[in-house]
Amino acid sequence: MAPATAAAFIAYFVVIAGIGYASLRRTHGLDDYAIGGRSLKAPVAALSAGASDMSGWLLLGLPGAVYALGLSQAWIVIGLVAGAWCNWRWVAPRLRHASEALDGARSLPQLFARRMGGDRRALTVVATLVVLGFFTLYTAAGFVAGAKLFSTTLGLDYATALWIGVAAIMLYTAVGGFLAVSWTDFFQALLMMAALTVVAVLAFAELPAARTDITIGAMAPLGAVSLAAWGLGYFGQPHVLARFMAIESVAAVPRARRICMSWMVVSSAGALAVGVLGAPYFAASGTGLADPETVFIALCQALLHPLVAGIAVAAILAAVMSTVDSQLLVTATALVDDLPRIAGRVPSERQLLVASRLTVVAVAAGAGAVATDPDSQVLDLVAYAWAGLGASFGPALL
Numbered sequence: 001m002a003p004a005t006a007a008a009f010i011a012y013f014v015v016i017a018g019i020g021y022a023s024l025r026r027t028h029g030l031d032d033y034a035i036g037g038r039s040l041k042a043p044v045a046a047l048s049a050g051a052s053d054m055s056g057w058l059l060l061g062l063p064g065a066v067y068a069l070g071l072s073q074a075w076i077v078i079g080l081v082a083g084a085w086c087n088w089r090w091v092a093p094r095l096r097h098a099s100e101a102l103d104g105a106r107s108l109p110q111l112f113a114r115r116m117g118g119d120r121r122a123l124t125v126v127a128t129l130v131v132l133g134f135f136t137l138y139t140a141a142g143f144v145a146g147a148k149l150f151s152t153t154l155g156l157d158y159a160t161a162l163w164i165g166v167a168a169i170m171l172y173t174a175v176g177g178f179l180a181v182s183w184t185d186f187f188q189a190l191l192m193m194a195a196l197t198v199v200a201v202l203a204f205a206e207l208p209a210a211r212t213d214i215t216i217g218a219m220a221p222l223g224a225v226s227l228a229a230w231g232l233g234y235f236g237q238p239h240v241l242a243r244f245m246a247i248e249s250v251a252a253v254p255r256a257r258r259i260c261m262s263w264m265v266v267s268s269a270g271a272l273a274v275g276v277l278g279a280p281y282f283a284a285s286g287t288g289l290a291d292p293e294t295v296f297i298a299l300c301q302a303l304l305h306p307l308v309a310g311i312a313v314a315a316i317l318a319a320v321m322s323t324v325d326s327q328l329l330v331t332a333t334a335l336v337d338d339l340p341r342i343a344g345r346v347p348s349e350r351q352l353l354v355a356s357r358l359t360v361v362a363v364a365a366g367a368g369a370v371a372t373d374p375d376s377q378v379l380d381l382v383a384y385a386w387a388g389l390g391a392s393f394g395p396a397l398l
Contacts, residue, residue: 008310055323056145066275083231196270233390
C-alpha cells in the first residue's frame with residue numbers, strides 16, 4: 001500500500017475512534033446505549049438510516065452485479081428507493097410514537113410484546129431468535145465485504161483481513177453504543193456518497209466510448225419484479241427501524257425522509273454508474289476482474305491519486321462498518337434487554353450496559369466465524385438475511 005493511502009486509512013480510524021470516545025462519555029444507561037436516548041436530529045437519523053441500510057452492498061455488491069450482469073440490475077435500486085420512501089412516509093412517524101408510548105420500547109421484540117399485551121414470552125423469544133439468526137448472517141456479509149477490502153488493498157490473506165475488520169468494528173461498537181454508531185454512520189454516509197460520485201464521474205470522463213457501450217442485460221418481467229421486490233424488505237429491518245425509534249420527535253420525520261431519500265438516490269446512481277462504466281473500462285485495458293465485486297476498488301486504484309484512493313477505499317470500510325455496527329447493537333439490545341425479563345430478572349442499568357457490550361463481542365465473533373469462507377458473495381448473503389428479516393417482521397409491523 002502506498003504511504004498516502006495508508007495515511008488516509010489511519011486518518012479515517014482516528015476520526016472513528018474520536019467519535020467512539022465522545023459517545024462513551026454521553027452513554028449512561030441502556031436507553032442511551034440502545035437508542036441514543038431518543039435524541040437524534042433529523043440529518044443524523046436520516047443519513048444513519050441510509051448508511052446502515054445500504055452497507056458494503058452499495059459499494060461492492062451492487063456495482064459488482066451491474067458489472068457482471070448489466071444495467072438490468074437497476075431494478076433492485078428502483079424497488080429499494082420506493083420501499084425506503086414508503087417506510088419513512090408511513091412507518092417512521094407511527095413507530096416513533098408507538099415505541100415511546102409502549103413504556104419506552106427499545107427493540108422490535110419488546111415493541112411487539114407490549115403492543116399485544118398479556119404474557120407474550122413466546123413471542124419475545126421467537127422474535128429475538130429471528131433477530132439473532134438473520135443478523136448473524138447479515139453481519140457476516142459485512143465482514144466478508146471488509147475482508148475483501150483489506151485483502152485487496154493491504155495484500156493480506158483473507159483470514160487475517162477478516163479478523164482485523166471484526167476487531168475494529170467490535171471495539172468501537174461495544175464501547176460507544178448507539179450514539180457512536182449513529183454519528184459514525186452520519187460521517188460515513190457522506191464519505192460513501194462522495195466516493196461513489198467522484199469515481200463515477202472520473203470513469204465517465206476517462207472512457208468516452210463507454211457512453212455508448214452500456215450492457216443492459218436481458219431480463220424477463222418476472223425477474224425485474226423479483227429484483228424490485230427487495231423494497232418490501234424495508235418494513236422488517238430492525239437496524240433501520242431503530243433510527244425511527246431514536247429520532248428526536250415525530251415532527252422531525254418529514255425532514256429526515258427528504259434528506260435520506262436524496263442521499264439514497266445520489267449514492268445509488270453513483271454505484272450503478274461504477275458498475276456500468278467499469279465493464280468497458282477494464283475490457284478496453286485487457287485486465288478483466290476475477291471478482292466483479294472489486295470493481296469499485298479497482299477503479300479507485302486506477303483513476304485516483306493514492307491519497308484520494310485511500311479516502312475512497314475507506315468509504316467501503318465506512319459502508320461495511322455503518323451496517324455491521326448497527327446490526328450488532330440491535331442484536332445485543334434484543335438479547336440483553338428482553339430475555340432476562342422473561343426469566344423473571346430485572347437487572348440494573350449498569351448490568352444491562354455491561355451485558356450489552358459483552359454481547360456485541362460475542363455476536364461479532366460468531367458472525368466472523370460464519371464469514372470465514374473467502375468465496376462468499378456479499379449480495380447472496382445480504383439477500384438471504386434481508387428477505388428473512390423482511391418476511392419475519394414486515395407483515396407484523398404493518
